[in-house]
Amino acid sequence: MPPKSISYPECCFAVFLALFLFSSCGQTPEEELPGFVIHPDFRLEVMAAEPLVMDPVDLQFDAYGRAFVLEMPGYPLRDAESRLILLEDTDQDGQYDRRQVFADKLQLASSFMPYREGFLVAAPPDLLYIRDTDDDRVADDYQVIMSGFSTGNLQHNFNGLTYGLDNWLYAANGGNSGEPYFAVDPELRLDMRGDDFRFQLMPDRVERVGESSGGYGLAFDQWGHMYETHNLEHVSHLVFENRYLEGVPANRRHALTLISDHDENGLSRIYPIGEQESRVNHPEQSGYFSGSCGITFYGGGAFPDGFNDHIFVADVVLNLIHLDVLSPDGAAFKTSRKREKVEFLASTDRAFRPVNLTTGPDGALYVLDIHRDVIEHPEWIPDEIEATLDLNAGKDQGRIYRISPRASTLQSPSALAGMEPEELVKQLANPNQWTRMTAQRLLVEKAAAGSAAPLETLLRSSESPLARLHAMWTLEGLSALNDEILRQALGDAEAGVRENAIRIAEKRLPGSSDWIRSLLEMTKDENARVRMQAALALSTITDEQFQATSEALIDTFQSLLQEEHAGDQWLILATATALKKAALPFTEGLLAGNDKLNDQQLEVARLLNKMIGKTQAPAAVAGLLGKIAASEVIDDAERARWVDGLAAGWSGKGKAGPALVPALESLERNGNTALIRAAGHLREVMGLPVSEKIKSSLAQAKTDLFDNDLSPEERLELLKLTGLDNFERRAEMLYQLLDNRQPLVLQQEALRQLRAENDESIGDELLARWASFGPESRKGAGNILLYKAYNHDRLLSALENGKISLGELNFDLERRRELLFSEDAAIRTRAEALFSDAGVVTRKVAMDKMRPALDLKGNVAAGKEVFGTLCGTCHRYGATGQDVGPVLTEIQRKSKASLLHDILDPNAAVDTKYLSHRVQTKNGDIYVGIVEQETDAEITLKMLGGQAVQIPKQEVETFASLGQSLMPEGLEAGMSEQDLADLLAFLQQEII
Known part of the structure; x- marks a missing residue:
């Protein structure tokens, strides 16, 4: 007041x-x-x-x-x-x-x-x-x-x-x-x-x-x-x-x-x-x-x-x-x-x-x-x-x-608190959002008896979509929005009004099924958010309402998913929620009523299969499995995805009983690796025994997995299949796949399977093979060592004896704290001897010696010469230098102190993609540089001076990280304090 x-x-x-x-x-x-x-x-x-x-x-x-x-x-x-x-x-x-x-x-x-x-x-x-x-x-x-x-x-x-x-x-x-x-x-x-x-x-x-x-x-x-x-x-x-x-x-x-x-x-x-x-x-x-x-x-x-x-x-x-x-x-x-x-x-x-x-x-x-x-x-x-x-x-x-x-004056607002309801209603058309929202709030708070009629007039006749929007919600807040006016709002010319009208209509669904037909029509709206909101509203209908309208619901969404615009990820998710009560008949209808399924139909079906696995009885799941096995609408890869969906939904429900076994066996007879793996996973979550077909497939997979004539994708499916086996029987195979000459997808899947296990011997094996890991595998292996507490002792030992360099672990604040804040006092003490909560510093003496440069005024032109002499062979700044290490064009975003640390202590916390690697080919050639790109077929190294070399993996004898940045330590030996100040001034200039 x-x-x-x-x-x-x-x-x-x-x-x-x-x-x-x-x-x-x-x-x-x-x-x-x-x-x-x-x-x-x-x-x-x-x-x-x-x-x-x-x-x-x-x-x-x-x-x-x-x-x-x-x-x-x-x-x-x-x-x-x-x-x-x-x-x-x-x-x-x-x-x-x-x-x-x-x-x-x-x-x-x-x-x-x-x-x-x-x-x-x-x-x-x-x-x-x-x-x-x-x-x-x-x-x-x-x-x-x-x-x-x-x-x-x-x-x-x-x-x-x-x-x-x-x-x-x-x-x-x-x-x-x-x-x-x-x-x-x-x-x-x-x-x-x-x-x-x-x-x-x-x-x-x-x-x-x-x-x-x-x-x-x-x-x-x-x-x-x-x-x-x-x-x-x-x-x-x-x-x-x-x-x-x-x-x-x-x-x-x-x-x-x-x-x-x-x-x-x-x-x-x-x-x-x-x-x-x-x-x-x-x-x-x-x-x-x-x-x-x-x-x-x-x-x-x-x-x-x-x-x-x-x-x-x-x-x-x-x-x-x-x-x-x-x-x-x-x-x-x-x-x-x-x-x-x-x-x-x-x-x-x-x-x-x-x-x-x-x-x-x-x-x-x-x-x-x-x-x-x-x-x-x-x-x-x-x-x-x-x-x-x-x-x-x-x-x-x-x-x-x-x-x-600058070019216009601000509007002159009105004090709203003392206005009569009719005046507040007029403010709902104000261009200022604060004014509209405040007027709406006051009208609802006051519950003024005389405001309903002018609000209805505003909603029916205003040319302002926002005025109509606020009038509608204000009437709803006053419990004065009647069905006739709400139905008019569902047909409003403005999509935002229609979307909000659906939100209100949803609240009325439990009391009347008459709104379902209107909402089904709204799923055909030209606006994506209106279509989505209509689908979401329909997901809230009661079981009784669903039973009465299931056929119309299924037909509507079958038609919706035929439309090209239905590929929106949020509409797909909303459609799946609307169909959750019709998951089984809708999915079976997709298989029976189509010659081909588009991407959005497939994505909805994958979501609904999870719902089926979660809610349906074994007999219903068995029936669907039979249809999946027999359908010509989907290929084997898609069959596997649908079975994976059933397994994801079933997980945690407990045993299924033997009724499902014949349906699973029919899938396994197909012979497709991905489908056998999916069937095996479904058996696993249902508590069903491993079939003879899966046992024989596992044995064959371990042999075929190292067949280089197979594509990486085929080998990946074989590797995923072996994941059904006991860890002891596949451990050595997983370690062999971490060889950096193996396709990257196999290295990544092997690391995923290793991380899923809680076997302490894994840490020792990773450390033994550390030097041979490529950049991607090193990230995954490092995470296993850091985020499994039982590996902390062995990780610290490797850091202490130099088997792993500090810079290879990307020790940012949270990663350092995994060790510094350990519940084990001995681990904390050892970590503190390597780095502090403030950061990683390995060359403190050199940094202290050159720190006075931070207080000197630098000369940009002189700094450019220093850069060209000491840094330009690996780094590019604007048009100066070579593009080997990180491009420094936007390096001015860092402080001088941070730049000094990066220059003088390059191995303290180097980005692992800039670690130096050594490749020796089978004919004895040796290359040292940064891995610019690694594919399943070749390694591209960038060497000092910017020269790039592509090395086919089939010609690689050894490929190992040197654990150090390509940027050498000791650059300060060739610089005075003024040289460093000049270099810092050059690096902090604005480059446009």
């Missing part, structure tokens, strides 16, 4: 005037904030700074347009509680100038949202409701609404409180999870597992939504689609809720998916400005998203064309804000860079820590900068590095910035 000292009309006028002034002020291009670079079409303004605001992590505007900021001084040391402050612009100059503590003692809250006449606050272990009941601008009513949320690492507390389009309240799990419960009923708890959740109050309801990214922030686009972020994976999309997959044994257990089209090998390059700091962990992530947070869908409606309805993500580590263009990708979405090699906003201020973003009622984008020297949580900072850092630096600081377009 408005401040006690200001009447409501005066408050509205003050807010209006302040926002109007905001829209007319700001820097010119010549007055840009120092240290910041923003897209040229936008301006950046400081709206508040310390001491007015400190440690800000969330900003929300209440229904009067007032700005409330949540401060979190307790991050990361838990030494202070969060507080909620009200910011005001008393002199109406366009910047905040008065601070009022509205609520304190909010535990370690990191998220809040306006709700009714107060706020909901995520304050683990509680969800609080706070409000001011006596109009003195200080909260005096604190209520615990829910409790049971876990606490721990503050980065992983539940957060992202958001009012959803469907009138539910949403929150991100954050990673700590917990078992929340309503304070009025502590016995009824929800196990959050790893999911985000949503809840309602009055009446109290809470439920899981779907797999959580584990990050900070949630975002919803204008149609209610949910997006998330976490560290490396900067933008993920929850395609649909987990509840649709319950009971469906799909390989994909959730529908959260990374949608960035600019990720490579799990990392997405971003472009900070200024000299970068040394990372306290994971130096390989320098210059890539690693601290993404504050994901925000911009629906403010005030930005220029090309900037609306897209997603902004902050990276708190690299001091920037990234803009992703959102576009459809089948039934899901994808995001693409707005501009190449430059960010929307970046700063040279290493203490600029944008943790969150908010779209305001004026259409501007607000940035919350917690402003800390150190942002990483101590859990992920090695102790010896943490001892040199001041984790409190910046605790008395904080900034709020506003981003607005």
Whole structure:
């Protein structure tokens, strides 16, 4: 409610005037904030700074347009509680100038949202409701609404409180999870597992939504689609809720998916400005998203064309804000860079820590900068590095910035809190998402008796699709949406309205089967998301409804899968969920009613076979096996996949009895290796004895497996078949297949089978053969040694005696901690003698000697000469040098200290693909270089100077890793401190 000292009309006028002034002020291009670079079409303004605001992590505007900021001084040391402050612009100059503590003692809250006449606050272990009941601008009513949320690492507390389009309240799990419960009923708890959740109050309801990214922030686009972020994976999309997959044994257990089209090998390059700091962990992530947070869908409606309805993500580590263009990708979405090699906003201020973003009622984008020297949580900072850092630096600081377009003024928002229902209904057509959502929330909260009629009028006649959308959900929130209007919405011209109408119609299915026919028609919609949502809705029908409509359901989806557009992975999964009650008849119908099956039919059938294995009795499974064996619609490879699906679904059900044996024997008589293996696997999970056919096939497979006249694919099937045998009888064969002259697919399958066993002798064998492994096999073997605790003693011995070099194990932070944090004190002690939590250093003396170079001013031109002399034979930087080792064109993303370590200690943690290898051919030729490519037929080595040589594997006598980087140690012997400073200056110049 408005401040006690200001009447409501005066408050509205003050807010209006302040926002109007905001829209007319700001820097010119010549007055840009120092240290910041923003897209040229936008301006950046400081709206508040310390001491007015400190440690800000969330900003929300209440229904009067007032700005409330949540401060979190307790991050990361838990030494202070969060507080909620009200910011005001008393002199109406366009910047905040008065601070009022509205609520304190909010535990370690990191998220809040306006709700009714107060706020909901995520304050683990509680969800609080706070409000001011006596109009003195200080909260005096604190209520615990829910409790049971876990606490721990503050980065992983539940957060992202958001009012959803469907009138539910949403929150991100954050990673700590917990078992929340309503304070009025502590016995009824929800196990959050790893999911985000949503809840309602009055009446109290809470439920899981779907797999959580584990990050900070949630975002919803204008149609209610949910997006998330976490560290490396900067933008993920929850395609649909987990509840649709319950009971469906799909390989994909959730529908959260990374949608960035600019990720490579799990990392997405971003472009900070200024000299970068040394990372306290994971130096390989320098210059890539690693601290993404504050994901925000911009629906403010005030930005220029090309900037609306897209997603902004902050990276708190690299001091920037990234803009992703959102576009459809089948039934899901994808995001693409707005501009190449430059960010929307970046700063040279290493203490600029944008943790969150908010779209305001004026259409501007607000940035919350917690402003800390150190942002990483101590859990992920090695102790010896943490001892040199001041984790409190910046605790008395904080900034709020506003981003607005240069070429236009911001819209003038209205204070919504005092509007009559008819006025609020009109606001549902506002171009600003904040205004639409706030108006909808107020209408639902007030349950105003007079709002239904104007809402119906808006839904029937508005030219704005978004107005129709909000009118529909507001009516639903008021329990006033009748069936006639909902059916009209199912035929709306806008796909987003139709999709949301299906979500509402789904809720009405249990009470009436009349909706099933309408939803069956919606599976033919031209829009991919509408088709998918209709299939998902149909998956929720009751058993009784299914019995009455199964024929129409099967016919509809048979036709749907004939369409070319049905190949979308999400529609395939949705179709399988809709057919879960019809899995057996649908699958049998595919075999009986088609001359040929397309890819989507086959993929749905594979999913349904898992359902059949999970739910059907042995007699039904036996009948299907007979049809699979006799069908001419699928080939042997596909038969094997279907049988594998049955086995995957059956696994864990127990014994099947002998009734299935004849059907299995008919499959085994086929003679196809993959099919025999699949039948053997099904026997195994059903507890049936191994047949004579499988026994004889196993014996033959061990002989044929080493027949080089067979293709690698044929040999791979033989190897998979041998996996049915006891480990003791195939162990030696698996070790022989790790020879680097064997096809890569065989090496990988052999390692997979070895890792599946828990036999301690495997570690000894891997170490004995280590030098002969190629790059791919070394990765797999190294993982077996590192991630099987009983191998730690032998692994450390190999590291201590030099059998394995430290650089060969890719000892990043988490991999080092497997040994450094071992439960065995002796293992910890030995690991600490090799490396520390801070990293791997093998040439400390050399690095200490040259460290003064970090403080010298370097000369780029002189550094280019040093590079050409010492580095150019192996590395390329821009147009200089040879492309043998890693290309260094973007190496400036690393700090000088990190570059010094890479140059002087090249074997400390070398990427295994740049290890030096020695190949000797059968005629005595010797080649030494980096493995550029390894295929089943040949090895391509790149040698010093850039020369490449292709060596057929049939001519290889020995192929061994030298365990060292091709880059030699001791480069400092040819450099002075100034030479090194010059080289560092050259490597840190900007290359465009």
